[in-house]
Amino acid sequence: MGVPSDDTVLIHKGKKPGEPHVITVNCLDKHGLGCDICRIILEFGLYITKGDVSTDGIWCFIVFWVVPHPSSPSIRWPSLKNRLQSLCPSCSVTLFLNDQPSNSAASPVYLLKFFCLDRKGLLHDVTKVLTELEFAIQKVKVTTTPDGRVLDLFFIIDNMELLHTKERQNDLYKQFDTVLGESCISCELKLAGPEYECHHAISSLSPAIAEELFRFELSDKETRLQALSSDMTQLKKANVTVDNSLSPAHTLLQIHCVDHKGLFYDILRTLKDCNIKQKDGRKFVDPEKQNGLCSCLKVEMLHPLRVVIANRGPDTELLVANPVELSGKGRPRVFYDVTLALKALGIFIFSAEIGRYSSSDHEWEVYKFLLDENCGFQLSSTSAKNQIVDRVRRMLMGW
Secondary structure, eight states: OOOOOTTSEEEEOOSSTTOOEEEEEEEEOOTTHHHHHHHHHHHTTEEEEEEEEEEOSSEEEEEEEEEEOTTSOOOOHHHHHHHHHHHSOOTTSOGGGGGSOOOOOOOOOEEEEEEEEOOTTHHHHHHHHHHHTTEEEEEEEEEEOTTSEEEEEEEEEETTSOTTSHHHHHHHHHHHHHHHGGGEEEEEEEEOOTHHHHTTBOOOOOHHHHHHHHOSSOOHHHHHHTTOOHHHHHTOOEEEEEEOSSOSSOOEEEEEEOOOTTHHHHHHHHHHHHTOOOTTOOOOOOHHHHHHHHHHHHHHHHOSSEEEEEEETTEEEEEEEEEOOTTSOOOTTHHHHHHHHHHHHTOOEEEEEEEEEEOSSOEEEEEEEEEOSSSSSOTTSHHHHHHHHHHHHHHHHTO
């Protein structure tokens, strides 16, 4: 099987500061390709400011204008190009295979375990190193001991698929040594074993919290529980319309909503998972399917991420949830953004956990953070909790 040519993906950098960079993809089409491209663009910390996508069902031409987010690490453009090229079907692939699911082997999961002295912002600093080196964090288990030490378990996948090499491992250890320094007591990297499955599911959620996080739509009561500030409450609107009158061959889907980080990804993820592709190539005309799609899109435009803060006995726990793609992939950069927001607020994280939770109609990725009371916030107060949720949500949404 051949590989995509070097001009399949082109990246033209902006000539002036603040000028958008232009990413062009020109290749065979396949189901969900646009979603996969937007996911990688989001993973690299880029905003899509404008897009142009066209396809005849066999070949596609995609152009995205992108800008880096201020909180993003430096963009590794050659690596971005390689990652995007890896998504593109080869020209040598027989066309009927274009719609078939990929049978490529899953990337191996590694366990990165380290034990070190705790400090404010440590979890984000470690996450930043992994993000910059293009490791995907699958699961996390963080525990703080009473004597001020922390044991971190990171289950990671190497997006560059080079972690089996000594050079890549040494690069990782070197970057960790820069961040942890003499505070690091031990650091170990190995292929994940049965312990990965043990940490796959999220620990128990109370029925009240589960209902609040995973409802299809948020009621007025839940809006208050999720601490939407007044300006966000006013922005809580989305309009989705389907029009079959403007084109003899295509259905127009028009979405009007507030912009947020990963908006293109959320739209194309929803379209991919709803599988609206018509096998006969005709327009999308079934009223029931139209209504179902519009409802799903509205929810994803309004609440692509759920953020809740709650009491767990005497402690305070922050929970963040996002839908998992049918392919099994979670949303990029959530852990990065949440730990960055908490670091900016000066809040210590006593323990953290990432896991999956299955509700009646979705699989969710859930992030749990047990917050340390020894910070500048009176965590028992409603105003402090609302401030934390507001800051975390704004970081996640790019507002």
